[in-house]
Amino acid sequence: MxxxxxxxxxxxxxxxxxxxxxxxxxxxxxxxxxxxxxxxxxxxxxxxxxxxxxxxxxxxxxxxxxxxxxxxxxxxxxxxxxxxxxxxxxxxxxxxxxxxxxxxxxxxxxxxxxxxxxxxxxxxxxxxxxxxxxxxxxxxxxxxxxxxxxxxxxxxxxxxxxxxxxxxxxxxxxxxxxxxxxxxxxxxxxxxxxxxxxxxxxxxxxxxxxxxxxxxxxxxxxxxxxxxxxxxxxxxxxxxxxxxxxxxxxxxxQLGPEFYAHNIDSLDLDLRTRYNAAQVALMHTIAAFGYLLRMLFYQVHYWRHRQPIFLELRDLWAACLKTSLVRAVKPARVVRPLAGGKE
Missing domain, CATH: 3.90.550.10 (Spore Coat Polysaccharide Biosynthesis Protein SpsA; Chain A)
Structure with missing residues (x-):
């Protein structure tokens, strides 16, 4: 309590x-x-x-x-x-x-x-x-x-x-x-x-x-x-x-770029309340293409400017890309309360 x-x-x-x-x-x-x-x-x-x-x-x-x-x-x-x-x-x-x-x-x-x-x-x-x-x-x-x-x-x-x-x-x-x-x-x-x-x-x-x-x-x-x-x-x-x-x-x-992939898991939960599995898979695939473009964009920016923020943004979109491809075929699970505030 x-x-x-x-x-x-x-x-x-x-x-x-x-x-x-x-x-x-x-x-x-x-x-x-x-x-x-x-x-x-x-x-x-x-x-x-x-x-x-x-x-x-x-x-x-x-x-x-x-x-x-x-x-x-x-x-x-x-x-x-x-x-x-x-x-x-x-x-x-x-x-x-x-x-x-x-x-x-x-x-x-x-x-x-x-x-x-x-x-x-x-x-x-x-x-x-x-x-x-x-x-x-x-x-x-x-x-x-x-x-x-x-x-x-x-x-x-x-x-x-x-x-x-x-x-x-x-x-x-x-x-x-x-x-x-x-x-x-x-x-x-x-x-x-x-x-x-x-x-x-x-x-x-x-x-x-x-x-x-x-x-x-x-x-x-x-x-x-x-x-x-x-x-x-x-x-x-x-x-x-x-x-x-x-x-x-x-x-x-604080938990790194992989935690941002939870955004995709929550999106998946929302989509599956309103669309069938084939529609959800298509939307995740389309979104993954957009995440790939953004990941490549920040990789090029890092090569040109060597600023750490571009690496962070690259990794953020990479995590979203990876999770979106997984969610195209495998639904997200509901996250339960986390003991001690940690995943």
Missing amino acids: PAVETHPTPLLLNEAAQATVDLSVIIVNWNAAAYLPAALDSLLAAQGDLAMEIVLVDNASSDDSLALVRERYPQVQIIANEVNRGFAAGNNQGIRQARGRYILLLNPDTELPPHALMDMLAFMGAHLQVGVAGPRLQGAKGKVQGGAAGYDPSLATMFNFATFLYRLFPHRFKGLWLPRSLYESDDPIPVDWVSGACMLLRRSALDAAGPMNERYFMYSEDVELCRRIREAGYGVICLPAIHVTHHIGGSSR
Whole structure:
């Protein structure tokens, strides 16, 4: 059982209880102590006049994450798991405790600009049929991250992603990811999903759709949740005018490039709920071609520039390529909670 360091909160909240909190922020953490201070400092700096609560769900970290938060951020509510339950299950724990009218799922390796919370909430308040909103995610140097938002995995979107059509003709072909060129405008963009690294949820939309699907240990749970929210009648919007820094992989990259292949396993779980085995095999094969192109691209970049980051990116896409070819013939298994936070 997780240790909960806060006053008990009923799972079913009445309207009066919810009205006292504008925003509940859920942070699922695993060994991200190096990033947590910047994330929490930026979050508190962006709070303004909001009635906000922060719930940190720790998935059996072996670093000093919990000690750091207890000492420096006593206002943060902590749920300490004895095993690594994964991203979806951890968020669900926080959501059950949350009292806010809005819920922000936030990675521990993000940094918010001062206006981010107010701007996102203002947008949601003015657009009552929007159930989910997410910002532009970018690296420390401002480069847009591809996986911040996008469209449902399908034969068309996977083909357009693999062949780069979504980037060459962004207004005609939809890919898995929103192309970087579309972030150049500040206009809100209707999408199928936004990343769970920074996802603002309207509570009524979440109540209508239900919690995150815990079959997904990590990755694709945000895509699947946004799909159910859209099926419940709400819109999903990317807000490119709001820039949030994401030090991508602050937790997952600790296990090396092979852990990124888990993205493919989660994609496989999602595809097999909607397509037959032959269709899934075809989509994985098409995706593998795209991963091969990206792997070769970064190998050439490394030969030319000799920068270690290109080796890391090459290995990332190589792991995705290998796993995608395996998943074309062999379904992924559901990952169970990991003892001690290790795979």
